[in-house]
Amino acid sequence: MKRLIYAIILILVILAAMLIAPQVVGDKGYVLISMGTTNIEMSVVSLCITLFVTCLVLWIVLRIIGRTLGLFKGSHAWFGGRARRKRERKFYRGLHAMAEGDLQGAKKALQETNDGDFDGVNFLAAAQVAQTLGEHDRVRWLLDKAADYDNAKVAATLTLARLDIQQGQQQAALDKLNQLDEKASRHPQVIRVKAQAMGELGQWQALQETLPQWRKPLKDDYVTWAQTVAKGKFAEIASKQGAHALQQHWQDLPRKLRNDDAYRAAYAQQLLEQGMHNEAELRLTEWQKKGPHPVLLPLMTQLSMPNPAKAIAALEQWIKQDDTNAQLYSALGQVAYNAGDDILAEKVLLKAVKLHENPEDLMILAQISERRHNDAQALSLYKRGAALEHQSQP
Template sequence: MTKLIIIIILAVTGLVFGPVLAGNKGYVLIALGTHTIEMTAVVFGFLVLLGILSIWLTEWLLKRTINATRSARELISGRRRRQSRKFTRSGLLALMSGEWANAEKLMTKGAKGSALPVINYLGAAEAAQAQQQVDRRDHYLQLAHKKQGDNPLAVSLTQARLQIQQGQKEQALATLSTIQKEHPDNPHAVMLLKDLYLQLEDWANLLDLITPLKQSKRLTADELASLELTAHQGYFSQLSSHQGAKGLATHWEGLSRKLKQEPALVTSYVKQMLALGEDEAMQPLVIKTLRKQIVPELLAMVTELKGDAESLLLEAKHWLKGQSENPLLLSVLGQLSLRAGRIEDAKTYLEKSLRISPSAEAHAALAEVFAQNQQPQEAFKQYRQSLALATPATKAI
């Protein structure tokens, strides 16, 4: 605009002073080496004005051409973006509908022209895995890594999750280990590690993960308690196999007082120790726990204790308070009475237990009672009933 005003001023000046200059034409000499150009001042002025107009016109045409090109490029780019958004929306809907092949096709199409192609490639990876096309999934994940921009964590987390779902435990562990080094407090990574450790039955590492899981606030208090209990129970089993009673006892002593009072955990610990022949060491813990609460699984283990039958029987009778109709307790009392040589008491307890709820153990113990009373037919009958309860029924083919 400024240039145009200057040109108009020059043109007006020429029109005003042109006639004056016409009477006094002046003289302009331009020398270029051995060549010279001569002209009047008026002609020189018009040439200068013409040159300025030519430059302005050229600049104007160039700007119009550039603007037209930019507009065309933006139009094409805008059309591509609109198509990309359309493909992406349709692909996400197909992904949510379980139309895996269509979702993969649409998400890859939508990646072209997308402002955030990483989303498309991650969606395509999900769809490919759902079709068991692991190679294609990995290809899309590689493309997502290249397009991840400022958020590489999202791609790595998705990769780890897909690897876990596919059962690629070692690969998932490597991916999550890398994430943990760079983002140790990421709650989603912690939850994925929890799922992976459960699959691997890596109870030691799962126990170490309990505190980060609490901090993540992704699980309820009940879920955390259940998970910790499961981890300890699994760890007991591993310790029993690899470190024996000493390893089990050491781990047990290191537990908090609260955990040591957890009935299910006590039961699991006692079970493993009894399997290792540590019944004498377990008897005080079993009795202490059952005095506070009748835990069925733990109560059933009382008959496995090899302590004095009379002492155990006397202790078990105290548990009858409020539990006089408990068939399991009555069965245990019957079996302990049998061990102590109190045959009639055993018969009374066992028959009452069976009237309330039949069990293989009570029938077997009662069979022994009849055998000692020289009643073979009754003993045989009880053995058969015990066997029938102990053996799952099978259908004839």
């Protein structure tokens, strides 16, 4: 509105100037235009007014033409917006149908979103539907389309890699993951799937060298993966070269790895699997001089030898320091039971189940009762153990 008022004022000022100026000067002047036999004569004021009116009419015509063209452009934008809103409705309908279990409905709705810009999420959702329907070729096609979007690339590549691993194509999975950029390659899930593929390919040495670089992204899972790598490496050596080669390999490892709890646990586990229980007992008690370790303590329950004196002495010492720890009583009971000492095993396991019941302890107590021909007590313990085990299952 202000602009219109300013324009009117400006026009009035210009007109006033053209009319008043000649009067002030006293010489109106004239202009003669000759075109062949036609002569046009007018005053300077008339010429200025004519030019001004012509420019004004031309401006009005141009504005009308611009508005007319804008109507057509607006119609195009309106139709485009309508199509976009339709695709959005189909996208949300597809997600709802997928959650409802209507897979065919979800597939049909999501197919109509291929031309929309959903940052690849529509292709990821459609791939999940196709996977459930068993349309494996379509799954890969949809995931390839999703991988074209930067924000969906990692998710699509991870899903493709997992599919490759399920189909026994670990190297193909590894190749796909290695093609991701540096930032994506540090994604924790990318690292986990890559480690899985390398492990199933038996690339233990390469995995062992790479794992320290993944410690920060893996966080608490690092110990689990380090133990998996070490176990795979140790198992490979033991199966091909024997137990003595395994011991030599352990001695040749860098001090840093020999002090790593994950590697210690894997080495002790492999010693137990090789039947070297005396060596395993020695290592487990030596590494826990400062007290029980959550990764190493459970391995002591696997010790099976006639006289596990070191293990029993260590466990009894820890129990004196913490006599309400059910896990310590349980470990001592299982070590004693494996050694054939039913009296000690029963004594400490009864204490363990009193503090905290678990199926393993109850089953061992049942077997001890069965050895003593106390069938009623054995049956009762078996039932309690089975019920507890059933409750713990997801």
